[in-house]
Amino acid sequence: MTLEAIRYRAGSLQILNQLLLPHQTVYDDLRSVQDAYEAIKSMKVRGAPAIAIVGCLSLAVELRAGAGGDDPVNFIRESLYHLTSARPTAVNMGRAARELMEFAENESMEKNSEQLRESVIAWIEDMLERDVNDNKKIGNYGAQHILSGVPRDSVTILTHCNTGSLATAGYGTALGVVRSLHALARLKRVYCTETRPYNQGSRLTAYEAVAEGIPATLITDSMAALTMREMNISAVVVGADRVVANGDTANKVGTYQLAIAAKHHGVPFYVAAPSTSCDLSLESGKDIIIEVRPPEELTSINGVPIAAPGIEVWNPAFDVTPHQLITGGIITELGVFLPSELQAALTGRLTAL
Numbered sequence: 001m002t003l004e005a006i007r008y009r010a011g012s013l014q015i016l017n018q019l020l021l022p023h024q025t026v027y028d029d030l031r032s033v034q035d036a037y038e039a040i041k042s043m044k045v046r047g048a049p050a051i052a053i054v055g056c057l058s059l060a061v062e063l064r065a066g067a068g069g070d071d072p073v074n075f076i077r078e079s080l081y082h083l084t085s086a087r088p089t090a091v092n093m094g095r096a097a098r099e100l101m102e103f104a105e106n107e108s109m110e111k112n113s114e115q116l117r118e119s120v121i122a123w124i125e126d127m128l129e130r131d132v133n134d135n136k137k138i139g140n141y142g143a144q145h146i147l148s149g150v151p152r153d154s155v156t157i158l159t160h161c162n163t164g165s166l167a168t169a170g171y172g173t174a175l176g177v178v179r180s181l182h183a184l185a186r187l188k189r190v191y192c193t194e195t196r197p198y199n200q201g202s203r204l205t206a207y208e209a210v211a212e213g214i215p216a217t218l219i220t221d222s223m224a225a226l227t228m229r230e231m232n233i234s235a236v237v238v239g240a241d242r243v244v245a246n247g248d249t250a251n252k253v254g255t256y257q258l259a260i261a262a263k264h265h266g267v268p269f270y271v272a273a274p275s276t277s278c279d280l281s282l283e284s285g286k287d288i289i290i291e292v293r294p295p296e297e298l299t300s301i302n303g304v305p306i307a308a309p310g311i312e313v314w315n316p317a318f319d320v321t322p323h324q325l326i327t328g329g330i331i332t333e334l335g336v337f338l339p340s341e342l343q344a345a346l347t348g349r350l351t352a353l
């Protein structure tokens with residue numbers, strides 16, 4: 001069974017509402033860029049690649065209905081600007097916006113409004129296929145790299161947040177590596193962290209693992225160091241919202257402490273991300289803007305209060321893992337690189353941001 005987080009047919013877009021998972025499977029229609037903006041902001045859809053794909057597909061839906069009239073370029077520019085502002089940390093939406101805008105401007109030199117709309121829609125539709133293909137390559141490169149350290153054994157992986165089919169166009173990044181290991185019959189077990197405060201691990205990764213029969217065990221975030229010591233973890237594999245030039249990586253809050261614990265226990269720590277999640281325009285992680293989310297995500301669960309009323313809350317959605325702690329490597333669709341090799345590997349392959 002393959003989970004379909006994004007359902008797109010020419011002119012119509014639906015997303016699996018991730019606020020309701022795992023208990024209800026409800027697809028919401030997104031009819032406009034504004035609908036997509038709200039779905040991204042409220043985290044009905046989340047995960048760096050999925051945010052970009054859903055944002056751009058919502059634009060394709062509006063363009064197919066003739067949005068932008070005689071000036072589609074202006075409509076595209078304003079829409080992309082709006083979508084990029086929904087969640088600031090993941091670079092994917094900003095990168096897609098930059099590339100799409102450049103494409104639209106070039107096309108507008110020689111095409112009329114109708115032709116321009118058609119070619120922009122085709123560019124956007126292509127994103128779905130490209131993302132799944134890239135994820136499969138990431139899965140394969142990651143699995144081979146991890147297995148090269150253990151020629152005959154099955155491996156035990158620890159992962160964080162949700163980086164699977166629900167966070168991408170399909171297959172996933174870090175969870176794609178887990179899927180590939182499972183497909184090779186070399187995955188003993190994956191430990192997935194609960195991922196407080198939003199519980200992407202217990203709600204979403206656990207849901208994907210159960211649905212596909214991947215051997216998985218849920219742990220609380222505070223059990224990670226103990227799990228590394230007791231459960232013979234072969235590697236930690238996480239996703240990324242933004243990997244910058246020196247390899248510093250922003251990902252779901254809690255990633256940083258996993259990397260510290262992995263270093264202490266001698267467990268290789270990998271980041272799995274498509275090159276579209278890389279941002280060579282920033283030199284180090286201190287330049288990354290970290291999204292701070294509402295206090296209610298900590299103080300209540302499904303509307304039920306769990307914290308002492310009146311307590312002050314700090315709720316950053318992401319943290320930055322310094323490149324020195326990414327000891328296994330950065331797994332991309334182009335191969336696996338040490339943080340120090342990333343910039344050279346990607347230069348010339350990524351458009352400037």
Ligand code: MRU
Nearest residue numbers: 046047048163167239240251252
């Ligand atoms: O706040 P979220 O759920 O959007 O955070 C998701 C993550 O941090 C993922 O690890 C990252 O976006 C990569 S998803 C392939």
